[in-house]
Amino acid sequence: MxxxxxxxxxxxxxxxxxxxxxxxxxxxxxxxxxxxxxxxxxxxxxxxxxxxxxxxxxxxxxxxxxxxxxxxxxxxxxxxxxxxxxxxxxxxxxxxLERMNDIEEVNPVERTMTVQAGVVLEAVHNAADEHGLMYPLDIGGRGSCTLGGNIATNAGGNRVIRYGMTRDMVLGVEAVLADGTVVSSMNHMIKNNAGYDLKQLFIGTEGSLGIVTRAVLRLREKPRSQETMLLAVSDFDRVTALLKAMDAGLGGTLSAFEVLWNNFYRLVTTPPATQTPPLPQDYPFYVLIEAMGGDPQADHARIEQVFSEAHESGLIEDAVIATSEAQRRELWAMRDDVEQVHQYKPVFIFDVSLRVSDMDAYVAQVNRGLEATFGEYTNFVFGHIGDGNIHFAVAAGEDDGAQDGVKQAVYQPLKSIGGSVSAEHGVGLDKKKYLNLSRNDEEIALMRTLKRALDPNGILNPGKIFDAAG
Ligand SMILES: Cc1cc2nc3c(=O)[nH]c(=O)nc-3n(C[C@H](O)[C@H](O)[C@H](O)COP(=O)(O)OP(=O)(O)OC[C@H]3O[C@@H](n4cnc5c(N)ncnc54)[C@H](O)[C@@H]3O)c2cc1C
Missing domain, CATH: 3.30.43.10 (Uridine Diphospho-n-acetylenolpyruvylglucosamine Reductase, domain 2)
Known part of the structure; x- marks a missing residue:
């Protein structure tokens, strides 16, 4: 046949x-x-x-x-x-994979969930919740994105600082190779060092080495307390000092440290955005902090203490602490309302990573580059700063052709500081041209070797990430 x-x-x-x-x-x-x-x-x-x-x-x-x-x-x-x-x-x-969306098993003792790859992330959250457990990956696209897509992009999101990326939440993977071979590596254990960890071949490789069909996910106990607060900070040095103070003071419970630069905060708290500003709109930086713990009273007392220490040492200008679940959700809805950037057309969105200590100077350098190229521009800045991950949404006039100039301004400075053109989203077609700013020749050659070995006829997602022949 x-x-x-x-x-x-x-x-x-x-x-x-x-x-x-x-x-x-x-x-x-x-x-x-x-x-x-x-x-x-x-x-x-x-x-x-x-x-x-x-x-x-x-x-x-x-x-x-x-x-x-x-x-x-x-x-x-x-x-x-x-x-x-x-x-x-x-x-x-x-x-x-849309019809392969079964949740096959939740095992509360082992704290694992076995799923088909087409299951939507939010369905995984709900199924874990029913068992008093949590799947920690949480991203704005939770209502549509699938576990297969999360695995293929090694998705990160809001809680990486505490729980890691998808790579840290997946215990086993079943994948189908280009020739139809099913590789079932459905490991359920946290520790398994019997030879190569084959699931890693399919995590973050964007569907270029195999199709993920099923996975074993690592669940965590659902936190009993969730403290959320928004802090206003006067400069970036204080932002980084606050990160250290919070991480040290909260004893491992810090689960999010999201920073909104002033212009992004204004955007998501001004109509047509639906959130009203929880704090005045004139501070340079806003930090959304979340801590998840197991003892509501002790956790609340601890966060209050860490907060007052930070306040006394001059790290914080102003603050709002969520006192109800509704308020907590509102603070997050504000941070997640990234769609507001689409008020500007065209707008180009970026996701890069670099050392936190380089960040302030890097943002200034990107803005200088944008000004030199376009004169007029707007650059909304926000990100998972606790993970060294920054997002830009850049509007530079009405010309779609501006994209190349904007990309140059954002990506080029990363090379000399060892940053990455892709913190979370992968490379796809969009960043292919810039892969060599973040990966050296030998790394890219090894990627090609793997691709040729696993997909010799080049049928899986051809032309994405890099060209197979190089
Ligand atoms: C509002 C919003 C917020 C987001 N926030 C974040 C964030 O905070 N952090 C983050 O990391 N990402 C974020 N993302 C992007 C993120 O990468 C995706 O949401 C998600 O991981 C992709 O899942 P998907 O099912 O939509 O995959 P798709 O978009 O359909 O595919 C993405 C890639 O995965 C491959 N793929 C899909 N399914 C499989 C499979 N079964 N086997 C092999 N390859 C497959 C595709 O070929 C493609 O290369 C966000 C997206 C949106 C829209």
Whole structure:
């Protein structure tokens, strides 16, 4: 059968694949083009078909057939990725995991959850919560993004400072290789050093080395206390001093340290944004802090003590401490209201990382670069500063063509300070051209070696991250 497929036309190939996925498992024509190609994209999906398998076995058969035919294939989850990793073009086929969304098991004793890759992050949160447990990954796209996409991008989010990135929350992975081989590495243990840790091949590799079909997640005990506060700070040196003071004083319970530069704070607390400003709008920096602990009374007393010590030592100008769950949610809703940047069109969003001690000078350098190139510009700055991760949303006039100049201003200064062009979101197509600013020739050569070994026909997400031949 496969020989026939090799010689077949696209129509024959699609007919073969339709047989694998059965009724409702394949979309073509306007059912493909009428689907938005991303959460913030108005363009429809451009591809020959969307395949929607239900089982690992079906994924395996699809890949075996496509590999034999040299047919490019791109995995898609919730389409919330921000670097065009999931984008397709004519001639390619989408492999959507949307129908593989079962939560197979929650084990409260082992504190693990076994899921299919298409499950939405919020469903994982809810299932863990029902058992008094927590899956710590939390990002703004929680209602749409899938565990497979989180794994493929090694998603980070708001609690990395305490719980690490997705890499630290996944114990096992089942993945299908380009030739259809199913590699079941569904480890349930925290410690397993019997040879290579194969799941790492599929975490953060953006669907370029295999399709993630199932995973074992590490859950944590649900915190019994959650303290959230917003602090106003007068300069960046005090922001970094506050980070140290909070981390040391809170004894390991600090779970978020988010910084909003003045212009981002104003944006998300001024209409049409729906949040009213919890603090006056004229401080240079705002820090959203969260601590999660196991003893509400003691945790509250401790955070109050750390707060007053920081206040006495002049680190804080002003503060609001959430006294109810509703207030806590409001503070987070303000931080998460990133969509407000789309009041500006076009706006270019960035996600980079660097040493915290380089950050203030780096932001100033980026702004100087933007001014030199564009004169007029707006650069909203915010980020997970506790993790050395900064976001920019840059508007520099009405010309879409400004993007290249903005990218130069943001990425180029990172090379000399050893920063990364991608803190969280991956490389996709969007950052491919800049990969060499953050990775040396030998690193990129090894990436190519891995790609060639696992996907010799180059069918998995071709052209993303780097060109296979280099
Ligand atoms: C409002 C908002 C806030 C966000 N905040 C954060 C944040 O704080 N931190 C952060 O890290 N990210 C953040 N993101 C981006 C983040 O990368 C994605 O939300 C998420 O991890 C991608 O999941 P997805 O299911 O949408 O994947 P998609 O967007 O569909 O795909 C992303 C990549 O993963 C690959 N992929 C998808 N599924 C699979 C699979 N099963 N097997 C192999 N490859 C696969 C795709 O080919 C593509 O390369 C945010 C996005 C939004 C919209």
């Amino acid at each position: 496969l020989d026939d497929v090799t010689e077949s036309t696209m129509d024959d190939l699609l007919a073969t694949l339709a047989n694998v996925v059965g009724d409702g498992g394949m979309l073509t024509g306007t059912d493909v083009s009428s689907r938005a190609s991303g959460i913030w994209r108005s363009q429809g999906i451009e591809a020959e078909a969307i395949l929607r398998p239900r089982t690992t076995e079906e994924v395996s058969r699809i890949l075996a057939i496509c590999d034999e035919a040299g047919q490019p294939l791109v995995a898609q989850g919730g389409l919330t990725g921000l670097v065009e990793g999931h984008i397709t073009q004519a001639g390619e086929i989408v492999l959507s």
